[in-house]
Structures are given as structure tokens and as C-alpha cells.
Amino acid sequence: MMDRLRESLDETQARALLRRIFEAGIASADPLKVLAAHLPAKPRGRCVVVGAGKSAAVMAQAVEAAWPDVDLSGVVVAPYGHRVPTRRIEVLEAAHPVPDEASEAAARRILDAVSGLGAEDLVLALISGGGSSLMALPAPGLTLADKKAVNRLLLASGASINEMNRVRRRLSAIKGGRLAEAAHPAFVVTLAISDVPGDDPRAIASGPTVFDPQAGDDLSALVRRLGTGLPPAAARLLANEPGPRDHFVSDFRLIATPLMALQAAARVARDAGLRPLILGDALEGEAREVGTLMAGIARSARRHGHPLGGPAVILSGGETTVSIGSARPGRGGRNTEFLLGLALALAGAPGIFALAGDTDGVDGTQEAAGAVVTPDTLARARQAGLDPAALLAAHDSYTLFEALGDLVVTGPTLTNVNDLRAILIL
Structure with missing residues (x-):
């Protein structure tokens, strides 16, 4: 079944599956x-x-x-x-x-x-x-x-x-x-x-x-x-x-709680034929650095089957941080910054997709919950005349995902169990 799933999922279906996983986490916290x-x-x-x-x-x-x-x-x-x-x-x-x-x-x-x-x-x-x-x-x-x-x-x-x-x-x-x-x-x-x-x-x-x-x-x-x-x-x-x-x-x-949301997301993933792995509900650290770390885990999973073989989804929660310093930042929140760091570290690796978003529907101060990364995110950005590394350095990740049409917009969800990150490995 899992081999058939890997072969049958195209990019549109992968995006839709990630969205269902994310929305299941939100629904678990509906008062x-x-x-x-x-x-x-x-x-x-x-x-x-x-x-x-x-x-x-x-x-x-x-x-x-x-x-x-x-x-x-x-x-x-x-x-x-x-x-x-x-x-x-x-x-x-x-x-x-x-x-x-x-x-x-x-x-x-x-x-x-x-x-x-x-x-x-x-x-x-x-x-x-x-x-x-x-x-x-x-x-x-x-x-x-x-x-x-x-x-x-x-x-x-x-x-x-x-x-x-x-x-x-x-x-x-x-x-x-x-x-x-x-x-x-x-x-x-x-x-x-x-x-x-x-x-x-x-x-x-x-x-x-x-x-x-x-x-x-x-x-x-x-x-x-x-x-x-x-x-x-x-x-x-x-x-x-x-x-x-x-x-x-x-x-x-x-x-x-965030863990309840991750467990709900894992159930949807399992029902879709994926192996879910919850890394934790309280991950912290600089958003871009967490993205780099997660990229390494995802590449290992796809190449070597460790810590689990695909098709799979790696789930995590918690709240990363973005240290701006003295420079005037661009537009973006911790989830889009995490995703841009992830995309740069993946460098177009095939078969890996990701969604990260704040379950309240607002990533930072922007009107999007988060965004989606696909294997061709960097290539599409460069074709559009964007420099992904420069945008990350300027804390301007929102600009990139907005230009690509890859923002995840939910509107206010009227709940909040922190961020939910899902990395799909096919």
C-alpha cells in the first residue's frame, strides 16, 4: 500500500494531504x-x-x-x-x-x-x-x-x-x-x-x-x-x-494542547497510508536553524530509511524564535522563516514536501498561517527573480512564499495550540 501511495501522489495531492494533516491539528483544539x-x-x-x-x-x-x-x-x-x-x-x-x-x-x-x-x-x-x-x-x-x-x-x-x-x-x-x-x-x-x-x-x-x-x-x-x-x-x-x-x-x-494536535495530525496521516513520527511538541530554537536540522532528518529518512522509511510524515510542534537584531526586517514569521531555512538546506531534494503554520492562523503579524515547501520551491523562486538566501538573511520569507502562491491562509481559527510542522517524505 505504501509503495502504491508513493507512486500515486503527485504534487497537488501532496499539498492537499499536508493541508488535511494541518487542519486536523487545528480541529482537535476546537472549543x-x-x-x-x-x-x-x-x-x-x-x-x-x-x-x-x-x-x-x-x-x-x-x-x-x-x-x-x-x-x-x-x-x-x-x-x-x-x-x-x-x-x-x-x-x-x-x-x-x-x-x-x-x-x-x-x-x-x-x-x-x-x-x-x-x-x-x-x-x-x-x-x-x-x-x-x-x-x-x-x-x-x-x-x-x-x-x-x-x-x-x-x-x-x-x-x-x-x-x-x-x-x-x-x-x-x-x-x-x-x-x-x-x-x-x-x-x-x-x-x-x-x-x-x-x-x-x-x-x-x-x-x-x-x-x-x-x-x-x-x-x-x-x-x-x-x-x-x-x-x-x-x-x-x-x-x-x-x-x-x-x-x-x-x-x-x-x-x-500541542501534543493533542500532533496526535490528531498523526491519525490523519496514518489513515492516508503514511508512517507518522512525532518528534516532540515543544521544539525551540532559531527558526532557520531548526529548518536546517529538520532538512537533515528528512534527507536521512528518504535516503536511508532512518529514523523511519517513507512514505512518512515527520511532525513537530513548539515555538521557534526569530532573532532580528538591529537591522530592519522584511515580512515573515517564524514558520515561513523555518520553511525557507528548510528549503535552502534541502536544496531541491526530490520527494520531500513540507507545511508549517501557526494553528491560530497568523504567523507572526502576517495574514497567513504559514506556507508550503515543495522540491522545486528554490527553482521557482529563482525563476521569479528572487534570491532565497538573501531573503532569509533579511527575514523576508513571507515575500518569497507570497510570490510563489505558496502561503497557507486559514483566517482566524479561534484557537491556538502553537505551531504545527509536517514534513512529507515520499
Whole structure:
């Protein structure tokens, strides 16, 4: 069967198969399909729903559908353009990835919603990736302008998502457990969609309902990396600032994770006659360097059958980084940069195709989830007058894939379980 599959798949079919694999990963994290199974017992007192993230609005919609007989109230915040209809839970919109004034107003509304609750009341916190910027309330002594400046420095620094979230927790009046502290003595149940390597609850939207034992750690080394553009008030808080006391009552439940998405993708691949191999759900590193590494694995698989023989698909998740430095970058995100690094390292090797994309539908700040690489990607680019190596050096990978018509455009998926990379080996 596998030999027949190798012989029968042409480029169009290979692209379509990769797209099905990618979309299966996204579908595995659809709150309307998975959230209800994770709800707690219905409360005897009030039920207040709060939340923030790219999935917050559709998660609120899923709660309303699952609990039609519960008296729900509350407010959640999602990125602009991610609103869905709800009847009992208010949906606000704010900016991502850099917070705006609406982000600060939303954070205040959410804190107000959980104030004055009793021990028999329930707070459902719906948390997903993107919540850090959408629910941005500066710590005392900071301004929103300070937080915006820090966010921009973090995005350009090459810092890992865990490093970013340690900074965000430290500089916030709502993250790092402070939302759950404000809800005390109500019982807090967090339903979370993980977009971070390792699924650390403290890192998903910077852990608004999770006590942070690292709250008082010295982050001076990271302060030095961020440089002189760091606002002085932020630098002082990052040096040493105690977090909230661990006196709130809460339960944290993961309803969708990067590994679950990879497993769903693997099932689709297996049903199509491929051998799937999941390398891991938490791969990190410079995007172009990870692309080079993956190219070596793919070439070994096709030439020697190691680590597995084809037809096969190598799957991985996690979040790579793009360190821009001082030069003005072109257009592109970590997935298109990974793919261009992969294509250059493959150098037109036959029988190897790849798709990489962010499951939220947005790679970086561009309006595409990612892109596709084929054996003739470099040749087509050069025929179009493009220099792939120069574009990679300029962090301008989006320009190449846009010119080739190889972008993967999904629109907002209303979920986010980080990046999903699939390398098809025929």
C-alpha cells in the first residue's frame, strides 16, 4: 500500500494531504468540540465566566451551549476580529500581540467581574494563547506605554515564550495568579488551551489564575538582554518584585494542547497510508536553524530509511524564535522563516514536501498561517527573480512564499495550540 501511495501522489495531492494533516491539528483544539467534557459540577452559587485569549469568545460560546440552565454572567476578551455571538457572557475585543487601551480596560472589567464573590460561587476562567496582551493591566508604577515598549522589545529579542511570560507576569496587576487572588474566596476553575512548549500553566497567557513560585526571581540577565530601551520603571520591577500570596482555591484543566494536535495530525496521516513520527511538541530554537536540522532528518529518512522509511510524515510542534537584531526586517514569521531555512538546506531534494503554520492562523503579524515547501520551491523562486538566501538573511520569507502562491491562509481559527510542522517524505 505504501509503495502504491508513493507512486500515486503527485504534487497537488501532496499539498492537499499536508493541508488535511494541518487542519486536523487545528480541529482537535476546537472549543465547541472539546470544552464541555472538562466542565466542573454546576455551582450552588453564582457562576462568573471570565477569560482572555484568541479562543476566549468561542470558549464562552461553548460554555453557554453546554450550560443552558445555569445562570451565567461575566466578560471575556478576544483579539479584534475574533468575536462570536454570545447571549449571557459579554465579549470584548483588544489588541494582539501589542496591548492597547482596550486591553487595559478589559483587564479592569475582568477584575471587577470577580470581586465580591463568596465561597459557594464559581469562577470559570477561559484562558488561551494571546491573553497576555489582551488582558494587560500594568503593575503599580507602570504605564500602558511602558508595557507596550516592553512587549515590542520582547518580540524583537529572540526571547523564548517562557521568558516573555516571566516578564509579563512580573509587570502585571492581573497575571501570575493575581486574577485568582482577586476572586478569593470563590472557587476558580481554569479551562485552558495551551500554546506553549511543555504546557506550563504559568506560561499560558502568563498564568492569571496560577500561583507563580518564580515571582521573586532575579531577572536582571534578561533585563540586560532587552537593552537600554527598557523603561526604567519596568527594569526596577524586573529586578525583584514579590508575587501574590498562594491563598486562592483553584483547579487548572487543559482542554487542548500541542501534543493533542500532533496526535490528531498523526491519525490523519496514518489513515492516508503514511508512517507518522512525532518528534516532540515543544521544539525551540532559531527558526532557520531548526529548518536546517529538520532538512537533515528528512534527507536521512528518504535516503536511508532512518529514523523511519517513507512514505512518512515527520511532525513537530513548539515555538521557534526569530532573532532580528538591529537591522530592519522584511515580512515573515517564524514558520515561513523555518520553511525557507528548510528549503535552502534541502536544496531541491526530490520527494520531500513540507507545511508549517501557526494553528491560530497568523504567523507572526502576517495574514497567513504559514506556507508550503515543495522540491522545486528554490527553482521557482529563482525563476521569479528572487534570491532565497538573501531573503532569509533579511527575514523576508513571507515575500518569497507570497510570490510563489505558496502561503497557507486559514483566517482566524479561534484557537491556538502553537505551531504545527509536517514534513512529507515520499
